[in-house]
Structure formats: C-alpha cells, structure tokens
Amino acid sequence: MRKLLVSLACFLLIPGPGKTQTRIGITAGGNLSNITWKxxxxKQNTRFLAGYQFGFTITTPINIYKRQLHIQPGILLSRKGFQQDYSDYLGNGDYKVAPYHIEVPVNFLYLIPNQSDKNVFVGLGPYIACGLGGQWEIRYDGNTGNFVGDIEYADISDQRPPQYNISDEAFNYGKRLDYGVNMLVGYELWRNLQVQAHGQLGLRNLAPPKNGVTGNEYFKNISLGISLGYLL
Incomplete structure (x- = not known):
C-alpha cells in the first residue's frame, strides 16, 4: 500500500535537458469553478466560485518519434462548486454550493523546444473524479442571517425535501462520479519549482436521476486555475 501511495504521489516536475528519470513532487493552487446548468x-445563471486543490503527481518521460513527451498521473483533493443570486421570502442573498472531490488526472505533456535551460510545456489528458460531499450556504443581505447544509449524491426519488427549501439539510449534486478533460500550460521557474495554468471541462451530465433516469436537465463541472509545484 505504501508503494502504491508513493507512486501516486507527485507533481508536475519535468526533467530538464539530459534528464530521463521519473520525477516526484507536490502541487497546490487555487481555482475558479462553475457549472453549466440547464x-x-x-440556462441557470451561476457564477464562478473560488476554491483550491492540492495533491501529488508522478511524471515519467516517454520517447515517441524522438519527441520528449511525459505521462503524468496524479491524485488531487479539490474544492469546486458554484454560486448564484438567491431570493425568497426572507430577502435577497448569495447562494454557494462547494463540493469536495478526489481527482485522478492522467496528463500527457509535451516540452516545447527552446534554447534555454527552462522548460515550457503544454499538456492534455483525461481525469476522473469522485464527489466526497461538501456544504451549501445561503448568506442573506443585511442582518437576516445565514443558512448552511450538506451536499448529497442521490436519486431524486430517494432524496430529502427539495434542495431549495432552506429547512432542507442537503443539496442534491446528482451523480457522484465525474469525468472530463484537463488542459494545461506551464513553465519551470527554477530547477525545483514550476508554475502552471490549467482548465478542466467536465463531460459527464451530473444532473440527479429520477428512478435511475436522467430527465431534461444538464449539469456539468468546469474550472480554471493556477498552481505551483515543488520537486521533492
């Protein structure tokens, strides 16, 4: 088990010129996430919500047609979600839904040839994620107060009272398992430090099913972020 965790642990650390070994590191950063919801x-009007992610990756070089490519699996903990304007008999406010995910991305990286010792790289690959729960919050304008509750993943026929009732404990985020595509571009600042900008496009419709069947609802994750990584 320890060897498995070490092999998953890592970061976006790419070998410099002449280096061919597998590199292990750690990554952490912030993100802005939202959903496409119809x-x-x-279309539901939603806004980006600030979150974060951190975890480990392992980067291994592979040679294909004399090109310097790398494969980079990883494991990350991320907070995503969305926010939107909210209004009911208590007044107006802001509604936030912030779920946590364990993500396993597998990116393929390409080092762009250059004449310096620095590495510029781009990447693309799939990811799979599992929802771990989280919280929603309604924060009213003025002194009306706040309400909070949990996030659940359930069939509509099995869920608790409607998620938009403030007396309800849970927001139904739909399907727990998500998958999609990662895109990134990065730069090696120093020998052991890298920075990357990344985007994520969810491909699975997460809308809650009813009796096992998804109806006329469309609910997908999207996110943008920036992170730093350090070579151990």
Missing amino acids: QYSN
Whole structure:
C-alpha cells in the first residue's frame, strides 16, 4: 500500500535537458469553478466560485518519434462548486454550493523546444473524479442571517425535501462520479519549482436521476486555475 501511495504521489516536475528519470513532487493552487446548468433548455445563471486543490503527481518521460513527451498521473483533493443570486421570502442573498472531490488526472505533456535551460510545456489528458460531499450556504443581505447544509449524491426519488427549501439539510449534486478533460500550460521557474495554468471541462451530465433516469436537465463541472509545484 505504501508503494502504491508513493507512486501516486507527485507533481508536475519535468526533467530538464539530459534528464530521463521519473520525477516526484507536490502541487497546490487555487481555482475558479462553475457549472453549466440547464433545466428544460432554460440556462441557470451561476457564477464562478473560488476554491483550491492540492495533491501529488508522478511524471515519467516517454520517447515517441524522438519527441520528449511525459505521462503524468496524479491524485488531487479539490474544492469546486458554484454560486448564484438567491431570493425568497426572507430577502435577497448569495447562494454557494462547494463540493469536495478526489481527482485522478492522467496528463500527457509535451516540452516545447527552446534554447534555454527552462522548460515550457503544454499538456492534455483525461481525469476522473469522485464527489466526497461538501456544504451549501445561503448568506442573506443585511442582518437576516445565514443558512448552511450538506451536499448529497442521490436519486431524486430517494432524496430529502427539495434542495431549495432552506429547512432542507442537503443539496442534491446528482451523480457522484465525474469525468472530463484537463488542459494545461506551464513553465519551470527554477530547477525545483514550476508554475502552471490549467482548465478542466467536465463531460459527464451530473444532473440527479429520477428512478435511475436522467430527465431534461444538464449539469456539468468546469474550472480554471493556477498552481505551483515543488520537486521533492
């Protein structure tokens, strides 16, 4: 088990010129996440929510047609979600939904040839993620107060009272398992430090099913972020 964890632990650390060994490191950064949400073709107005991610990766070089490519699996803990304007009989406010995910990305990286010792790279690859729960919060304007509750992953026929009722404990985030595509571009600042900008596009419709069938609702994750990585 320890060897498995070490092999998953890592970062986006790419070998410099003449280096061919596997590199292990750690990564951490911030993100802005949102959702694409439609109900019966009516688009819900949502906004980006600030979150974070951290974890480990392992980067291994592979040679294909004399190109310096790398494969980079990893394991990350991330906080995503969205926010939107909210209004009910208590007044107006801000509604935030912030789930946690364990993500396993597998990126393929390409080092862009250059004449310096620094590495510029781009990457693309799939990811799979599992929702771990989280919290929603309604923060009203003025002194009305705040309400908080949990996030659940459930069939509509099994869930607790409607998620938009402030007396309800849970927001139904739909399907727990998510998958999609990662895109990134990065730069090696110093020998052991790298910075990268990345985007993520969810491909699975996470809308809650009813009796096992997804209806006319469309609910997908998207995110943008920036992170730093350090070579151990």
